[in-house]
Amino acid sequence: MKLDVSAAESFVEFAGIQKTYDGEVLVVKDLNLRIRRGEFLTLLGPSGSGKTTTLMMLAGFETPTVGNIMLDGDRIDAVPPEKRDIGMVFQNYALFPHMSVAQNVGFPLKVRGRPKAEIAERVAKALDMVHLGAFAGRMPGQLSGGQQQRVALARALVFEPKLVLMDEPLGALDKQLREHMQMEIRHLHERLGITVVYVTHDQSEALTMSDRVAVFNNGIIQQIAPPSVLYEKPANSFVAQFIGENNRIPGQIVAAKGTTCTVELATGTKVVATLTDAAGVGDATMLSIRPERVKLAPPEGSIDNRFEATVEELIYLGDHLRVRFRLEGGFDVVVKVGNAEDRPVLDIGSRIPLGWRTDDCRALDAA
Structure with missing residues (x-):
């Protein structure tokens, strides 16, 4: 895979992005980043490095102080989150405890006013995709952590979004289940060809799952490259020490x-x-x-x-x-x-x- 992404290939673009919360300290500093369609890009870095703020700006939950964000050729930094056609998966799953698995997965379609028959068909397809077709009638409290995460993933994919964002989605799982879910998500990405932007502080997770990894520190991307290049040819001391x-x-x-x-x-x-x-x-x-x-x-x-x-x-x-x-x-x-x-x-x-x-x-x- 090429290290650089041309303007013609770009599906997501951050152009001259800066972000400050207090008007003094820049949490993200002059971010210029292009992501190609169908790519699995991971934003990796320690706490406070700017990776989650970058994801939240792409999702629409934070607004850039300077610069603009493009999605599929359209500027979106002023577009509200619900109108960006983006799926989100969080660490805490954010499932509705009073709704069944099927109702949770179907919720994004319901708020979009889709017909009941279409909702039922898409929910069944999404649950089969994450191997939970037999669990449609269960409540979230009856599921394991890994099963709940699969429900959250199905809900993020059910309305066929342009882009899926994942913020530390496996952080609450134990090591063995986390490694299993890493491969589940990777295989889903390969099968569906969706564009994924993934945030983690776990370098082994980033190396396992990603097409490219952007290593953040102090609000700046230190290096962006495929996992093998990051590991074998770190650009500076921070990347060398943080990766492996x-x-x-x-x-x-x-x-x-x-x-x-x-x-x-x-x-x-x-x-x-x-x-x-x-x-x-x-x-x-x-x-x-x-x-x-x-x-x-x-x-x-x-x-x-x-x-x-x-x-x-x-x-x-x-x-x-x-x-x-x-x-x-x-x-x-x-x-x-x-x-x-x-x-x-x-x-x-x-x-x-x-x-x-x-x-x-x-x-x-x-x-």
């Missing part, structure tokens, strides 16, 4: 040529890295290396960065070991070692060489 586990090693750039640089650590150890988001020679940087990219016992001369290391800590996690090594020069690196038959024997105090390729080590901003 990451070894962070501070140093100073002492040489640079093209996209490669040499970084000297405080101990005098030198590391060759890919120059990404650091200014240049003489500047401080933060090296980023994913734990699974560190190789154990690489042959001498086979890899750019190779160091002698000592096992300091071992944590057994079933399918892999999480091993903390102390490298020569006095810095620590965490390595994920697959729990396979051919892995080397590792004990506390064991000494073993390890290393990583230049392409797997990124010199980022020092912030």
Whole structure:
């Protein structure tokens, strides 16, 4: 998938959006974002980063202070929420407790004045879509959390909206059910071809479900890209640290040529890295290396960065070991070692060489 979305491809567009609640602090700062039709885009970031405010402006529950929002070629920032033809799914489900499942799902059609026969047909179709056809007559209180979330999803889809917005919809579910519902929603998206904008602070959820992820921090999109690009090629230190586990090693750039640089650590150890988001020679940087990219016992001369290391800590996690090594020069690196038959024997105090390729080590901003 292309990283950029052209104006011709754009289904949703935020143009020059700013949002402040008090007239002083900008919660969203100069947001320019295009979303293509049929895309599953996740807004990811910590609390207070601006992701939920962005979703609420798209839904119509908040108004931009500056800028405009387009949906399918029409400007909507002054259009009330009920006239935007947008489905919403929230964390708390927001089901009516005194209505049956079928009545809850049919409510959006009822308020739109659709005929009873059409409502019954669409409700049955929507409930079958989320595998709840046999639960039409039950009350919300008789359903599990996962079933209630499916009802909320069916209600958001029953009137065939242009766009579906989801705000932390799985946050109240336990881990196993949350993972199951992630795949349910993903499969529904693929089957129906709907456009979804999804908000979460859970990076694994974002990586699992999305076509692209927009990482927010301090009201600004730090990077927007497919999950694999975010993980493998983070644009800055914040993205590297927020997406997945990451070894962070501070140093100073002492040489640079093209996209490669040499970084000297405080101990005098030198590391060759890919120059990404650091200014240049003489500047401080933060090296980023994913734990699974560190190789154990690489042959001498086979890899750019190779160091002698000592096992300091071992944590057994079933399918892999999480091993903390102390490298020569006095810095620590965490390595994920697959729990396979051919892995080397590792004990506390064991000494073993390890290393990583230049392409797997990124010199980022020092912030």
